[in-house]
Amino acid sequence: xxxxRIVELVRAATAxxxxxxxxxxxxxxxxxxxxxxxxxTDGVVSVIGLAGEWVGTGVLQCNADLACTLYSHLLSLPATxxxxxxxxxxxxxxxxxxxxxxxxxLEDELGPMGMSIPTVIFGRNFTTRNVSAxxxxxxxxxxxxxxxHIRISLELHxxxxxxxxxxxxxHSAD
Amino acid sequence: xxxxxxxxxxxxxxxxxxxRVLAQxxxxxxNVYEAGDGMEALEVLRANRVDLVLADINMPxxxxxxxxxxxxxxxxxxxxxxxxxTTEGGQSKVITAAELGAAGYVRKPFTADQIRRTLEPIFAA
Numbered sequence: 001x002x003x004x005r006i007v008e009l010v011r012a013a014t015a016x017x018x019x020x021x022x023x024x025x026x027x028x029x030x031x032x033x034x035x036x037x038x039x040x041t042d043g044v045v046s047v048i049g050l051a052g053e054w055v056g057t058g059v060l061q062c063n064a065d066l067a068c069t070l071y072s073h074l075l076s077l078p079a080t081x082x083x084x085x086x087x088x089x090x091x092x093x094x095x096x097x098x099x100x101x102x103x104x105x106l107e108d109e110l111g112p113m114g115m116s117i118p119t120v121i122f123g124r125n126f127t128t129r130n131v132s133a134x135x136x137x138x139x140x141x142x143x144x145x146x147x148x149h150i151r152i153s154l155e156l157h158x159x160x161x162x163x164x165x166x167x168x169x170x171h172s173a174d
Numbered sequence: 175x176x177x178x179x180x181x182x183x184x185x186x187x188x189x190x191x192x193x194r195v196l197a198q199x200x201x202x203x204x205n206v207y208e209a210g211d212g213m214e215a216l217e218v219l220r221a222n223r224v225d226l227v228l229a230d231i232n233m234p235x236x237x238x239x240x241x242x243x244x245x246x247x248x249x250x251x252x253x254x255x256x257x258x259x260t261t262e263g264g265q266s267k268v269i270t271a272a273e274l275g276a277a278g279y280v281r282k283p284f285t286a287d288q289i290r291r292t293l294e295p296i297f298a299a
Binding site for chain 2: 020021
């Protein structure tokens with residue numbers, strides 16, 4: 001799967017979700033294709049698995065402030081208590097809509113794909129790692145002074161790789 | 175006649191948004207019930223009169239397609255209109271939902287107008 005195509009679809013899907021559901025300005029910024037599957041992070045990481053003839057993972061990553069902003073705009077409610085379960089639920093649904101729209105468009109080219117229920121992680125100094133042979137296409141957006149990253153990894157299914165395609169989370173001890 | 179509506183989605187955020195859209199729409203709503211998956215939805219249906227179901231597809235325990243199948247094959251509920259509100263936009267899912275008897279299909283992200291326009295002909299019929 002060509003990274004340029006993924007970037008195009010991610011930008012379109014993100015702009016659509018932000019305009020339609022959030023009424024929030026988002027500015028497309030840099031993109032990258034990383035061979036490394038390991039990423040140190042703080043904040044909120046929302047993960048969705050994709051499975052079909054092609055298999056992979058879609059990830060939304062942002063800091064706590066932006067997660068609260070997304071919640072506030074989605075529900076027109078203030079996020080007065082920081083990153084609560086309701087905030088994580090809102091981030092999960094936004095991930096679902098963005099990755100779901102990308103998946104729908106990719107299905108025309110790659111065949112039908114199932115999508116998992118999102119898993120959302122919030123914390124500090126944790127490491128995410130995808131045990132996949134394929135690298136990540138990362139699309140960054142600027143939104144209200146924070147960065148939003150949408151990351152997608154896709155590879156053609158073969159039984160050996162798919163069996164290892166688990167997403168794991170570890171914690172840094174510093 | 176005031177309607178009793180069941181909203182089925184594993185996202186509490188989407189359930190709240192749909193409740194708000196229904197409250198703002200020109201539809202006379204009496205009660206809004208919520209369920210987080212298809213199994214919970216069936217429990218609500220067994221315990222209450224429901225005039226309309228809005229259901230997601232990708233949910234834990236029982237997905238929206240199976241819920242639609244359960245509703246449309248049970249003579250107590252098979253006249254209840256079911257509208258799918260989902261990120262699943264693939265042609266195969268849309269066709270499956272239509273074949274099973276879904277009254278409408280709204281893709282997320284959605285606007286309040288899209289929900290209203292989908293519901294109007296259902297209640298005009």
